[in-house]
Amino acid sequence: SQTIHQWPATLVQPVGSPLSLECTVEGTSNPNLYWYRQAAGRGLQLLFYSVGIGQISSEVPQNLSASRPQDRQFILSSKKLLLSDSGFYLCALDRDKKTQYFGPGTRLLVL
Amino acid sequence: AQSVAQPEDQVNVAEGNPLTVKCTYSVSGNPYLFWYVQYPNRGLQFLLKYITGDNLVKGSYGFEAEFNKSQTSFHLKKPSALVSDSALYFCAVRDPRQGNMLTFGGGTRLMVKP
Numbered sequence: 001s002q003t004i005h006q007w008p009a010t011l012v013q014p015v016g017s018p019l020s021l022e023c024t025v026e027g028t029s030n031p032n033l034y035w036y037r038q039a040a041g042r043g044l045q046l047l048f049y050s051v052g053i054g055q056i057s058s059e060v061p062q063n064l065s066a067s068r069p070q071d072r073q074f075i076l077s078s079k080k081l082l083l084s085d086s087g088f089y090l091c092a093l094d095r096d097k098k099t100q101y102f103g104p105g106t107r108l109l110v111l
Numbered sequence: 112a113q114s115v116a117q118p119e120d121q122v123n124v125a126e127g128n129p130l131t132v133k134c135t136y137s138v139s140g141n142p143y144l145f146w147y148v149q150y151p152n153r154g155l156q157f158l159l160k161y162i163t164g165d166n167l168v169k170g171s172y173g174f175e176a177e178f179n180k181s182q183t184s185f186h187l188k189k190p191s192a193l194v195s196d197s198a199l200y201f202c203a204v205r206d207p208r209q210g211n212m213l214t215f216g217g218g219t220r221l222m223v224k225p
Contacts, residue, residue, distance in 0.1 A: 004154075032211055043217045044155075044201070051211070090154055098143055098162060098205070100213055102154035 002027040004103035006091050012109045019064075019078040021106050023091030026072065031093040033074040034100065035066055038088040050074060086110045113138040113206045117216035124192045124223055132187040132219045134176075134202030143205040144185040145213070146176055148198050155201060161185060172196070192223045 003026045013019060025031055035047040046059045048066035056066050063082060067075045074091060091103040114137045124130045136142055143162050147155040159170025161178040169175045176187045185202060202216040 006154075042199075044215045046212065049211060088152075092155075094211065099145065099157055099160055100203075101157060102147075105152070105154045107152065 002031075002093065002095070002101060004091055004093060004101065006089075006103040006106050008106060009104065010107045010109075012111060013081055015083055015110055016080045019076070019081050019085070019108070021076040021089055021108070023074040023076075023103060024072055025074075025093055028093065028095055029071060031072070031095055033068065034092040034094075035074065035076050036090040036092060038090060038105075039086075044090065048076070081110045083110050113142075113204050113209065113212075113214045115202050115204050115214050115216035117200075117202055117219045119219050120217075121220040121222060124221070126194050126223050126225050127191050130189050130192040130196070130221065130223070132200050132202075132221060134185045134187065134216060135183050136185060136202070136204040137183060138204055138206040138209075140206050140208045143207055144176075144178060145203040145205075146170065146174070146185075146187050147201045147203065148172075149201065149218075150198050158187070158200075192221075194223050194225055197221055197223045 005024045007022045032051050034049045036044045038044050050056050050068040064078050086109050089106045092100045094100045116135045145160045146158040149155050159168050161168045166178045174189050199218050201218050203213045205213050
């Protein structure tokens, strides 16, 4: 069965520092991959999705970017973090364009 | 455009009582509907989905949901609540004609008291 790994689990970063969050998946190939942000333990905001290597679609303009260097790797980055980037970042995948499955998440605190 | 509404921020229920978490949706076509549960500091766990077929869908942990097309609803139910069911619940919808995007409701916090 498919597994989603997210690294790191928790991160505390100063304002203005760079960011790299990693999502890797196992047990599936050619997945659609998604990055969501969840603020204050509530609603989810879709940030990016990818249907294949090097193919990234952005849903919300912001200072974040995403890359998909390999089929099973999805990276979320920033050159300079803002306070408002704090939140819980979730990676998700789907294979059949029906059910999305989520990773364990990365909690980011920007100070 | 597709949308989902979860009208209750929080639902309180006593252990052993039935629970209902409400969800209504809006899509232009036939929807795919989903329920997820989130425990503190965890990712979302898939509970159940409606794609087609029987309107009553059964999922994990004894949960079920009923698709009601005329009322555009997909309420989550369980006959007897457990304290361990306390968590944040999300309803989501996808219009299969509109691509891959899932639209989530704002979430409902379920509190089950002993």
